[in-house]
Amino acid sequence: MGEIRMSENIPEDLKYTDTHEWVKIKDEKIVVVGITDHAQKELTDIVFVELPAVGKEVKKGEEMCIVESIKSVSEIYAPVSGKITAVNKELEDAPEKINNSPYEEGWLVEIEIANKDELNSLLDADAYKKLVSK
Amino acid sequence: MPLRSPLHEIHIELGAKFTVFAGYEMPLQYTSIRDEHLNVRKNVGLFDVSHMGNVIIEGEDAARLLSLATLEDANRIEKNKGQYTAILREDGTIIDDIIFLHLPDEKYALIPNAGRSEVVTNWLNDVAEKNNLDAKAEDVSREYVILAIQGPKSRDLLRKIIDVDIENMPLFGCDYAKVSGVDSIVSRTGYTGELGFELQITPPENAKKVFHDILDVGKEFNIKPIGLGARDTLRLEKCFLLAGNEFEGGRTPLEAGLSWAINWDHDFIGKDALLKQKEKGNYERLTCLECIDKGIPRHGYAVEKNGKIVGRVSSGNISPCLNKGIALAYVKPEYREVGSILEISVRDKKIRAKVVKPPFVSKDWAKENS
CATH class of the missing domain: 2.40.30.110 (Aminomethyltransferase beta-barrel domains)
Structure with a gap:
C-alpha cells in the first residue's frame, strides 16, 4: 500500500477520507460516495458488491457496504452520517465498473447528510494525494 | 522478515504486488488475477513457485521409505515417472500432500508444500531410522528455484528451449534436462489442471536467465507472469x-x-x-x-x-x-x-x-x- 503511480487519478473537486472513499457534493443535501482510484487499484478485480438498503441510516465511520475483490473482502465506511437515498444497483451485475470507472459509473451510494459540519472533516484532493503517496 | 524468492528483484521489475504466504513473500499478481487466470486457461503462464519445498531422497531403500510413508507403493513408480500422494501420521491425518519424482539416476525428488519441507524431511528421516532403512532425506529447498509453465501452449513454448523430448512426456513424467542451457529437473506436473510443466533449477542464480528466456520466447504464445492469486483460483476451479x-x-x-x-x-x-x-x-x-x-x-x-x-x-x-x-x-x-x-x-x-x-x-x- 501507499505506492503512488503517475497514472493515479485524484479529482480536484471531490472530498476524500483516509479510508479511501470519495465524496461528491451533489446538492445542498445529497452527497455521492464511491471508492478512489487508488483503492480500486489496490483491490483489483472487484467481483462483488453488497449495497445497503435505501432508507438505511448510517453513521460517519461505520461500515456501509462491502466490496469484494478476488483476493479480499473490504468494508466501505460511511464518510458522513445520514440516510441512504440511492444505491448503484448496476454494480450488482457489473461490479467491475468500480475498477473501470471509480468516480463515475462505479459510484456506490447517495447519502442525505444529517450534519453538514461533518463535510469539513473530509480531506481535500491535496491532502488525500499526500496520504496515498506516503 | 519473510523469506523471498531468488527472483524477487525480477518480480519487482515486472510490477508485481506481493503477498506473504507460508512465510514467503511472493508475487500475488502482476496485472490482474482474473486476466492472469484466463491467460493460463487460454494461452500460457509462468509462475515462480520457489516457496514450494525441495527434498531429495537417496539410498538403497529410498523406494521402501516412500512406500511406507505415503499412500503409494513407490516400487510401482518407474524411473522418469512421478506420483501425487500424501504423507500421513499414524492416526491417518495428512502431514502434507506431495509430488515425488523418480529421477533417471535413482534419486527421488519430493515437492512438499511451502513451509512444510523441514517437517516432511524430519518425518521421513525418523521413519527411515525406526525401520532401519538405508535412505536419507535432505531438505534442499533453499538451493532451488521452481518455475511452473502452465497452459495449453506451454509445451509449444518449452519445446523451443529444452533439450529433451517433451512431446511424449506423460502426465507426471520427469527427466533431467537443459533449459536455456541451464541444468534443470523437468516434470509434466502442475497445479492448474492445464497442460503444464515444472522446472527445478539449482543453483537459484541460474533460474534468472531461464525466467527471462521463457518470457521472451513466450511472447509469441501470449505468455504472462502469474501470481499466487491466480494460482489459487486456478487450482480451486479444478x-x-x-x-x-x-x-x-x-x-x-x-x-x-x-x-x-x-x-x-x-x-x-x-x-x-x-x-x-x-x-x-x-x-x-x-x-x-x-x-x-x-x-x-x-x-x-x-x-x-x-x-x-x-x-x-x-x-x-x-x-x-x-x-x-x-x-x-x-x-x-x-x-x-x-x-x-x-x-x-x-x-x-x-x-x-x-x-x-x-x-x-x-x-x-x-x-x-x-
Missing part, C-alpha cells in the same frame, strides 16, 4: 487441495477426497486408521459447491441446511471462468449428494449453492469459450 485450507485441523485422505490416491495393496503409515475410518463411515467429506445466488464463499463460512450447520467452507472464491462463487467445503455425508441444494452463510445473508461433481471447470472450457 478442486485441487491447498494444504493450509483443506488439511486444517487434521484431515484424512478419505475426508479430503483423495481415496483415488490410496494404494491399498501396500502397507503404509496411517493405513490402519484409514481402514477403521472407512469401516465406520459417516465422516465429513470434501464437497464441491457451486453458488446459485450472487455472493462469494470464503474460508471458514458455515454451510447450512434448513438453518442447521452441516459443513464448513475450506476454500472459496469466485470462479473467473464461470463467474460464479465456488467452494470446497467439508460437509456431513448425508447432505452432500450431487444436486443437493445447501446454503452458505455469507455475513448476515444465506446464499444457495448446489453440490456438484469435481471439477468446477472442465478441461474443454477454453475450447468451448474461445
Whole structure:
C-alpha cells in the first residue's frame, strides 16, 4: 500500500477520507460516495458488491457496504452520517465498473447528510494525494 | 522478515504486488488475477513457485521409505515417472500432500508444500531410522528455484528451449534436462489442471536467465507472469487441495477426497486408521459447491441446511471462468449428494449453492469459450 503511480487519478473537486472513499457534493443535501482510484487499484478485480438498503441510516465511520475483490473482502465506511437515498444497483451485475470507472459509473451510494459540519472533516484532493503517496 | 524468492528483484521489475504466504513473500499478481487466470486457461503462464519445498531422497531403500510413508507403493513408480500422494501420521491425518519424482539416476525428488519441507524431511528421516532403512532425506529447498509453465501452449513454448523430448512426456513424467542451457529437473506436473510443466533449477542464480528466456520466447504464445492469486483460483476451479485450507485441523485422505490416491495393496503409515475410518463411515467429506445466488464463499463460512450447520467452507472464491462463487467445503455425508441444494452463510445473508461433481471447470472450457 501507499505506492503512488503517475497514472493515479485524484479529482480536484471531490472530498476524500483516509479510508479511501470519495465524496461528491451533489446538492445542498445529497452527497455521492464511491471508492478512489487508488483503492480500486489496490483491490483489483472487484467481483462483488453488497449495497445497503435505501432508507438505511448510517453513521460517519461505520461500515456501509462491502466490496469484494478476488483476493479480499473490504468494508466501505460511511464518510458522513445520514440516510441512504440511492444505491448503484448496476454494480450488482457489473461490479467491475468500480475498477473501470471509480468516480463515475462505479459510484456506490447517495447519502442525505444529517450534519453538514461533518463535510469539513473530509480531506481535500491535496491532502488525500499526500496520504496515498506516503 | 519473510523469506523471498531468488527472483524477487525480477518480480519487482515486472510490477508485481506481493503477498506473504507460508512465510514467503511472493508475487500475488502482476496485472490482474482474473486476466492472469484466463491467460493460463487460454494461452500460457509462468509462475515462480520457489516457496514450494525441495527434498531429495537417496539410498538403497529410498523406494521402501516412500512406500511406507505415503499412500503409494513407490516400487510401482518407474524411473522418469512421478506420483501425487500424501504423507500421513499414524492416526491417518495428512502431514502434507506431495509430488515425488523418480529421477533417471535413482534419486527421488519430493515437492512438499511451502513451509512444510523441514517437517516432511524430519518425518521421513525418523521413519527411515525406526525401520532401519538405508535412505536419507535432505531438505534442499533453499538451493532451488521452481518455475511452473502452465497452459495449453506451454509445451509449444518449452519445446523451443529444452533439450529433451517433451512431446511424449506423460502426465507426471520427469527427466533431467537443459533449459536455456541451464541444468534443470523437468516434470509434466502442475497445479492448474492445464497442460503444464515444472522446472527445478539449482543453483537459484541460474533460474534468472531461464525466467527471462521463457518470457521472451513466450511472447509469441501470449505468455504472462502469474501470481499466487491466480494460482489459487486456478487450482480451486479444478478442486485441487491447498494444504493450509483443506488439511486444517487434521484431515484424512478419505475426508479430503483423495481415496483415488490410496494404494491399498501396500502397507503404509496411517493405513490402519484409514481402514477403521472407512469401516465406520459417516465422516465429513470434501464437497464441491457451486453458488446459485450472487455472493462469494470464503474460508471458514458455515454451510447450512434448513438453518442447521452441516459443513464448513475450506476454500472459496469466485470462479473467473464461470463467474460464479465456488467452494470446497467439508460437509456431513448425508447432505452432500450431487444436486443437493445447501446454503452458505455469507455475513448476515444465506446464499444457495448446489453440490456438484469435481471439477468446477472442465478441461474443454477454453475450447468451448474461445
